[in-house]
Amino acid sequence: MSNQTRTTHDSTADAEPTTEATGAIDIDHLTKVYDPEGEDVLAVDDMDLHIEAEEFVALLGPSGCGKSTVMDCIAGYLDPTEGDVVVDGDRVSGPDPKRGVVFQENRLFPWKTVQENVEFGPQMRNGVEEGRARSILDEMGLDGFEDAYPSGLSGGMQQRAELARLLANDPDIMLMDEPFSALDALTKEIMQKKLIEVWERDNRTVLFITHDVEEAILLADRVVVMTARPGQVKEVIDVDLDRPRDPEVVTTERFTELRERALSVIREEAQRALEQEESA
Numbered sequence: 055m056s057n058q059t060r061t062t063h064d065s066t067a068d069a070e071p072t073t074e075a076t077g078a079i080d081i082d083h084l085t086k087v088y089d090p091e092g093e094d095v096l097a098v099d100d101m102d103l104h105i106e107a108e109e110f111v112a113l114l115g116p117s118g119c120g121k122s123t124v125m126d127c128i129a130g131y132l133d134p135t136e137g138d139v140v141v142d143g144d145r146v147s148g149p150d151p152k153r154g155v156v157f158q159e160n161r162l163f164p165w166k167t168v169q170e171n172v173e174f175g176p177q178m179r180n181g182v183e184e185g186r187a188r189s190i191l192d193e194m195g196l197d198g199f200e201d202a203y204p205s206g207l208s209g210g211m212q213q214r215a216e217l218a219r220l221l222a223n224d225p226d227i228m229l230m231d232e233p234f235s236a237l238d239a240l241t242k243e244i245m246q247k248k249l250i251e252v253w254e255r256d257n258r259t260v261l262f263i264t265h266d267v268e269e270a271i272l273l274a275d276r277v278v279v280m281t282a283r284p285g286q287v288k289e290v291i292d293v294d295l296d297r298p299r300d301p302e303v304v305t306t307e308r309f310t311e312l313r314e315r316a317l318s319v320i321r322e323e324a325q326r327a328l329e330q331e332e333s334a
């Protein structure tokens with residue numbers, strides 16, 4: 055995959071080089087306290103989670119439980135109050151294009167064309183590789199829209215351009231905060247398929263926040279359910295469904311069991327969140 059993929063060589067002369075996977079995330083006793091106007095808000099409390107390199111993990115939990123906070127700490131946008139986020143053995147101390155982020159609303163520059171947006175990241179670092187932006191846009195089904203401005207694209211196309219922008223940076227880790235939640239059902243299904251194609255081919259690590267339990271189970275290797283705020287890991291559900299998964303997998307007995315399990319944990323935590331709000 056990336057030019058930063060670490061390649062190790064066996065000492066024996068005829069051994070094939072082996073590629074070591076990158077993108078392992080260790081969330082280690084992570085605590086985050088916000089301090090708006092001197093009033094402490096404990097968002098995440100002593101959270102531990104290990105995500106394997108190249109794993110696809112979905113993060114679920116009641117509203118306000120700290121999902122985005124965890125993601126922002128991994129992205130390097132926020133400093134933990136206590137604890138650490140460690141990626142491939144290195145403590146995260148700020149943003150890095152190797153940890154790409156996609157939000158529900160795209161972060162494309164409205165004054166740049168689609169191609170200029172996709173080329174912006176690489177241009178800021180090592181320069182643009184001839185034809186690369188076009189081939190990524192092509193892959194995202196945006197062939198012919200290179201010169202369009204984001205405002206001229208549909209919501210689904212904007213999110214495809216956003217994904218293209220992310221891929222142009224060749225990230226080891228894709229951090230996705232409800233990326234498809236504003237899309238209609240059909241566009242969402244297309245985007246989910248596209249994401250899985252890219253993930254399976256390039257072996258990137260994905261952390262995917264969603265409120266959609268079916269989406270989480272359809273996409274992920276593991277679903278991590280967080281507690282009500284302050285966020286901690288409540289339960290980790292292994293999604294033991296074969297891949298590739300087609301949309302019909304949602305009708306299977308195993309899928310239903312997994313969904314019911316995730317829903318019952320979330321319901322319990324959402325109820326707790328509600329009670330906390332009422333007693334506040």
Ligand SMILES: Nc1ncnc2c1ncn2[C@@H]1O[C@H](COP(=O)(O)OP(=O)(O)OP(=O)(O)O)[C@@H](O)[C@H]1O
Nearest residue numbers: 088089090095097116117118119120121122123124
């Ligand atoms: N900058 C901030 N200042 C103060 N409090 C904040 C700040 N950002 C988030 N919070 C609070 O921290 C808690 C966790 O917020 P966060 O956005 O991480 O939750 P979330 O699980 O991603 O929520 P949602 O599912 O609604 O997007 C919430 O109570 C939120 O109000």
